[in-house]
Amino acid sequence: MRVIIRKDNTVREIEGKHTVGNILRLLDINPEAVLVLKDGKPVTRDVVVGGDEEIEILPVMSGG
Amino acid sequence: MRCLKCGSGACIEIRRHRAAYCEEHFVEHVHKQVTRAVRKFKMFEPGEKLLLAVSGGKDSLALWDVLLDLGYQADGLYIDLGIGDYSARSREKAENFAGARRAALHVVSLPETYGVNVGYIAKKSGKPFCSTCGLVKRYIMNAAASIKGYDAVVTGHNLDDEAGALLGNALSWQVGYLRRQSPNMPASQGLVRKVKPLCRLGERETAAYCIIKGINYILEECPMAKGASSLAYKDVLNALESRAPGTKDRFYLGFLREGRHYFQGGSEEPQLRPCSVCGQPTTAETCSFCRQVQRAGLDPLAVLEAIKNSGA
Numbered sequence: 001m002r003v004i005i006r007k008d009n010t011v012r013e014i015e016g017k018h019t020v021g022n023i024l025r026l027l028d029i030n031p032e033a034v035l036v037l038k039d040g041k042p043v044t045r046d047v048v049v050g051g052d053e054e055i056e057i058l059p060v061m062s063g064g
Numbered sequence: 065m066r067c068l069k070c071g072s073g074a075c076i077e078i079r080r081h082r083a084a085y086c087e088e089h090f091v092e093h094v095h096k097q098v099t100r101a102v103r104k105f106k107m108f109e110p111g112e113k114l115l116l117a118v119s120g121g122k123d124s125l126a127l128w129d130v131l132l133d134l135g136y137q138a139d140g141l142y143i144d145l146g147i148g149d150y151s152a153r154s155r156e157k158a159e160n161f162a163g164a165r166r167a168a169l170h171v172v173s174l175p176e177t178y179g180v181n182v183g184y185i186a187k188k189s190g191k192p193f194c195s196t197c198g199l200v201k202r203y204i205m206n207a208a209a210s211i212k213g214y215d216a217v218v219t220g221h222n223l224d225d226e227a228g229a230l231l232g233n234a235l236s237w238q239v240g241y242l243r244r245q246s247p248n249m250p251a252s253q254g255l256v257r258k259v260k261p262l263c264r265l266g267e268r269e270t271a272a273y274c275i276i277k278g279i280n281y282i283l284e285e286c287p288m289a290k291g292a293s294s295l296a297y298k299d300v301l302n303a304l305e306s307r308a309p310g311t312k313d314r315f316y317l318g319f320l321r322e323g324r325h326y327f328q329g330g331s332e333e334p335q336l337r338p339c340s341v342c343g344q345p346t347t348a349e350t351c352s353f354c355r356q357v358q359r360a361g362l363d364p365l366a367v368l369e370a371i372k373n374s375g376a
Contacts, residue, residue, distance in 0.1 A: 006283065032302040035076075035271050042075045042272050044065040044084055060271040061298055062121055062285055063225055 002054040003027070017050030024057075033061050076272050079309035087276050094273050097264040098130045105248040107259035108216050114138040115214040117205050118161075118169070120154030122281040123220030125161050126270040127262055129279055131218070132165055138218065141374075143204050144173035145197060146181025147286060154282045161279065170212070170374035172204050177370040178362050188360035193288050196356065203353040207344055208371045209256040216257040221247075224267045226260065227316040228297040235297075243327040246320070253336035254345030266312065342368060 003012040003023060014023060020036045020043055035042050037056040038049065049055055065074040067086035074084035078093070085093055101107065108114060114131065118124045118140040131138040142158040144151050155171070162169035175181055186196035209217045226247070233241040247263040249255075262270060274281050289295070304311045338344070339351035342364055346352070354364040 030302050030306050032266075032268065032305045033299075035268055035275070037275065040275070041087075042275060044074050044077045046065050058271065058275075058283075060122070060267045061224070061295065061302075062123070062267060063228075063289065063292070063294055063298070 001049050001051065004054065004056045005029075006056060006058045017048055019045060020047045020049060020055070021045030023049065023055070027057075029057060034059055075276070076269075078269070080266075080305070080313050082309075090272065090276060094126070094265060094269060095130055095134060097269075098127070098261045099134065101247065101261050101264045102259075105246075105259070105263075107248050107261055108136070108218075108257075110135065111137065112215040113213065114216055114218050115170075115205070115209045115212065116140050116218040117201070117220070118142050118158045119220070120157035120161075120282045121220070122271045122274045122279075123222050123225075123262060123267065125157065125220075125279050125281045126273045126277075127218070127220045128161065128167065129165070129273075129277060131261070132167060139168040139170065139214075141170045141172070141205065141208050143201055144171060144175065145200065146173070146175035147183070147288065150282075150284065150287055151181075153284070157280060157282045170208060170371075172208065172367065172370050172374050174200070174367075177366050180360070180362070185356060185360045185362070189356040190359075191356060194292065197288070199352055199356065203344065203351075204367065204371065205258075206256050207342075207368060208374065210254070210344075211368065211371050214256065216251075216259050218259055218261060220262055220270075221260040222262040222265055222267050222270055223312055223316060224298050224301070225294075226263050227301050227312040228294050230316055230319055231297045231301060232293065239327055242324070246324070252333075254338065255336070264313075264317070341365070 001014050003014055024031050031045060035058045037058055065077055065084040067074045067089050068083045069089040070086060072086045075087050076090050077084040114136055116128050116138050118128060128138060128140060140158060140162055142155055144155055158169060182197050182200055183193060186193045205217045230245060233245060247260040249258040251257040301312050334347045336345040336347060339346045339354055340349050341354040342351065344351055357364040
């Protein structure tokens with residue numbers, strides 16, 4: 001699957017099928033600091049993604 | 065995961081509430097949390113005139129949308145600080161939202177008023193960039209609300225902002241800030257009431273709200289905020305939150321319930337009087353905005369003229 005990380009617009013390819021929660025663990029991303037989008041809509045951490053599917057990881061932390 | 069309300073597929077989980085919602089019931093959840101905050105902290109009543117500080121980011125646009133949906137009379141105030149492309153793009157987001165919702169938006173622009181940006185004022189007056197920016201924004205918000213006759217200034221600070229600020233204030237025992245940290249600062253001596261109706265919602269929720277409602281907000285951050293300590297405080301709280309959901313809620317809302325009153329009393333409220341130059345409230349002879357703008361060789365009164373002509 002393709003994972004687009006919106007912070008720096010990097011793209012990661014991950015083999016096999018994984019839950020969204022697992023993908024965040026693999027990438028060492030705190031689920032509290034992001035939203036995960038599939039087809040432009042938020043998905044929960046139990047959703048399984050794989051094959052030629054694509055997800056987006058959107059940081060939500062803002063301010064200064 | 066299933067929606068707590070209707071059992072259909074959930075799009076977002078709110079771990080601190082042990083809940084998950086579908087799109088429809090998530091929107092309802094956000095509306096409810098805002099309503100609860102507004103009532104609990106007696107922020108405003110229906111029919112009062114609200115001036116919402118709009119940055120073009122997810123929090124202020126989500127809040128504007130919620131307030132309009134709930135039937136409040138909320139107009140926007142966009143302050144153009146002239147921070148390059150970032151300001152241009154964020155202003156566009158604010159204007160597009162106002163246009164789409166047919167909401168009134170006041171725009172006050174530093175570059176259009178003075179031909180300079182906030183960085184120039186900071187540099188000329190020898191003050192740090194972000195504190196100058198904060199001062200300019202607070203000044204314009206209060207002046208705009210009092211000149212235009214609004215009952216309250218509304219800002220989009222969320223639970224993460226407030227919990228992060230509380231952690232920062234507690235780490236260095238800023239007793240004065242702890243005393244004043246409240247989602248409702250009542251009007252006093254020329255200062256307009258200031259309220260934060262998103263104080264029960266995290267930034268994951270405001271971002272999700274914008275995406276679900278199709279609100280186009282500016283994703284990029286202010287380029288000057290990089291490395292700000294407030295972001296480090298949020299990081300720490302997120303690390304704790306993921307181990308123990310509800311930590312931020314307990315820390316911040318618990319402080320308002322159980323902790324804040326310990327910081328009340330003691331020293332007296334500072335007496336405010338009208339600034340000798342602009343008439344806005346200050347503890348000094350001349351307010352810090354006027355002093356800083358004058359140090360930069362500019363006329364502080366020009367911004368009051370700009371506010372009067374800010375349309376909407």
